[in-house]
Amino acid sequence: MSKKSQDNSAVKTPQSRMTKQRRIILEQMQTPNRHLTADEVYLRVRERIPNISMGTVYRNLELLVQSGKIKRLSMGGGAKQYDGGAHRHYHVRCVECGRVSDVSAGAFGDMNVAAAVGVEGFDIIDHELEFTGVCSKCQSSKPV
Amino acid sequence: MSKKSQDNSAVKTPQSRMTKQRRIILEQMQTPNRHLTADEVYLRVRERIPNISMGTVYRNLELLVQSGKIKRLSMGGGAKQYDGGAHRHYHVRCVECGRVSDVSAGAFGDMNVAAAVGVEGFDIIDHELEFTGVCSKCQSSKPV
């Protein structure tokens, strides 16, 4: 459960200060080997700032995601979600309210075939495509 | 962290018994309103089996995913992952070892444009595409 209140309306974006912690976390994220978990970031950054805390890592990763400098791979919010749908379809997740809607897969070609071309060495089994955006409801409730 | 040992080689697939719990969980997952978290499944199933436990729900969801009857939306394994990559690219995740590799986005058209067609009401911001498959390393280490 846990429906965090997500009312971002009228929230003045705070100033961002480039602290040593934030700078080094970002540097790590821009390193060739990406795909890091928060814990991996923590371990790497700790080599340079031995007493940095997990809280700081999480807070900064979140800020970096919001400012578009990095992306979160594990989609969606906190808990995993399961989909029992039968037909091939994709998802759109509203960044404001978190609601997930279905997207017909029709408009997109056969992705697995396309993948077979682009992905060497892998035996492709399946794929998942998720869009993010703002749903109509949240668009209208946005102040500006 | 937590690198669960993932050596599935030579693991005889166990018999699956259709218990009441498993059947009802699957029924719930095939209901129109999908996109459920484990907790939501738990709450729904509990209306029919009041003393079912979360452990049972998790174990069955996992089995249903493995047998392909449902899919897990929040991609990847346990922890969220962050990607600091600059250029547009997608990911392939090996179902055996969990390793994530990049896929050039070139072979796929402009997905956000295609989405604008298929997705009504949403203001599309971005998208994430993840393939699953078996990497070459795991292909060769598979017994059969």
Added chain:
DNA sequence: ATAGATGCAAAATGTTTGCAAGTAA
């Protein structure tokens, strides 16, 4: 009869947050 499943509770994981102290601007 017996391999598989369940319920329960505890443990493990992963993430968020309150607060006093520190620091960039």
Added chain:
DNA sequence: TTACTTGCAAACATTTTGCATCTAT
């Protein structure tokens, strides 16, 4: 000076697991 940040620790949330008991086959 003053918001924003940090480190720390505790609180939360989510998922996994050990074990005795139960049950589909």
